[in-house]
Amino acid sequence: MKHLLLIPFVILASSPRPGYSWGEEGHMMINRAAATKLPGDMPEFFRNAVDTLGFLAVQPDRWKSFDGTLYTIERANHYLDLEVLNRDFSKIELPPDRIEFISKLGEAGKKVHEAGLLPYQTLEYYQRLRGAFMEYRWALDDPEGKDSRAPRTFGSLNSIESVCVHYAGILGHYAGDSSQPLHSTILYDGRDKNGEPQKTGVHIRFEVFYVNKHIPDGNVFDGLIGKPELLGNILEASKDILIASNKDVDQLLTFDEKGRLEGADKEVIDFTKRHMARGSQYLLNLWYTAWVRSGEDLDAYRIRFKPKAKK
Numbered sequence: 001m002k003h004l005l006l007i008p009f010v011i012l013a014s015s016p017r018p019g020y021s022w023g024e025e026g027h028m029m030i031n032r033a034a035a036t037k038l039p040g041d042m043p044e045f046f047r048n049a050v051d052t053l054g055f056l057a058v059q060p061d062r063w064k065s066f067d068g069t070l071y072t073i074e075r076a077n078h079y080l081d082l083e084v085l086n087r088d089f090s091k092i093e094l095p096p097d098r099i100e101f102i103s104k105l106g107e108a109g110k111k112v113h114e115a116g117l118l119p120y121q122t123l124e125y126y127q128r129l130r131g132a133f134m135e136y137r138w139a140l141d142d143p144e145g146k147d148s149r150a151p152r153t154f155g156s157l158n159s160i161e162s163v164c165v166h167y168a169g170i171l172g173h174y175a176g177d178s179s180q181p182l183h184s185t186i187l188y189d190g191r192d193k194n195g196e197p198q199k200t201g202v203h204i205r206f207e208v209f210y211v212n213k214h215i216p217d218g219n220v221f222d223g224l225i226g227k228p229e230l231l232g233n234i235l236e237a238s239k240d241i242l243i244a245s246n247k248d249v250d251q252l253l254t255f256d257e258k259g260r261l262e263g264a265d266k267e268v269i270d271f272t273k274r275h276m277a278r279g280s281q282y283l284l285n286l287w288y289t290a291w292v293r294s295g296e297d298l299d300a301y302r303i304r305f306k307p308k309a310k311k
Contacts, residue, residue: 056169
């Protein structure tokens with residue numbers, strides 16, 4: 001049997017995945033909740049962008065409806081089916097970038113859509129946000145960069161602020177996906193009596209119908225989201241939250257099999273809030289880490305550019 005960095009592959013039945021995740025209302029709640037917890041040392045423009053950050057959370061799912069090609073390209077970015085990589089999650093090692101991961105999948109005879117690419121989409125949008133924050137810091141220091149095109153960054157401060165918000169909002173979608181148990185498993189839409197994948201419709205029943213009906217918008221995650229924490233290796237952090245989500249797959253599927261997704265079951269509501277809040281906390285940590293690291297990396301970034309001297 002071929003391996004992916006010590007990751008044995010299992011041949012599994014595959015079928016097209018549902019084209020949704022937490023639903024639009026759920027994703028907006030996750031982003032907005034994170035945005036309301038931003039610390040005061042993050043930029044004021046960013047702390048004031050709660051509505052926009054919330055709206056942007058729905059865009060990656062909408063992209064899949066724009067065109068069939070976008071759906072084909074985008075859908076694998078929303079999940080990582082851990083069991084495809086290794087039934088022993090402690091042995092999963094993710095290569096440092098998307099291209100190497102895809103290459104390793106190919107060597108093992110697996111297709112991208114059998115495994116998913118969520119950690120890499122998260123990493124890449126985090127990197128974009130960190131870079132945008134570096135450009136913001138640079139423009140902020142430029143006396144000519146606040147109202148006109150800055151010679152250092154080639155864009156006004158307002159333009160750069162909008163880029164930061166855009167990347168952060170999109171990143172929120174993938175952070176939210178990481179906290180949804182059914183985005184971490186081959187059992188993403190249910191299981192049969194033998195515990196094998198089966199389409200039962202649980203995916204949309206849980207993350208769209210149940211969330212829309214039983215998880216109200218507002219301060220629903222009060223007490224469940226703490227202060228932001230600095231993350232280390234982003235791929236490792238992504239893997240960790242997906243493993244934590246996967247641990248609750250059995251409980252979620254059991255809720256559904258017992259018909260407990262049909263009503264306002266307090267245990268199910270608390271379960272759902274906990275996972276959504278975990279997504280918000282993860283997103284808050286990603287935003288904060290991108291901001292802090294942008295300051296640490298700014299000097300190394302600036303030396304790559306040699307602005308033209310003024311005449």
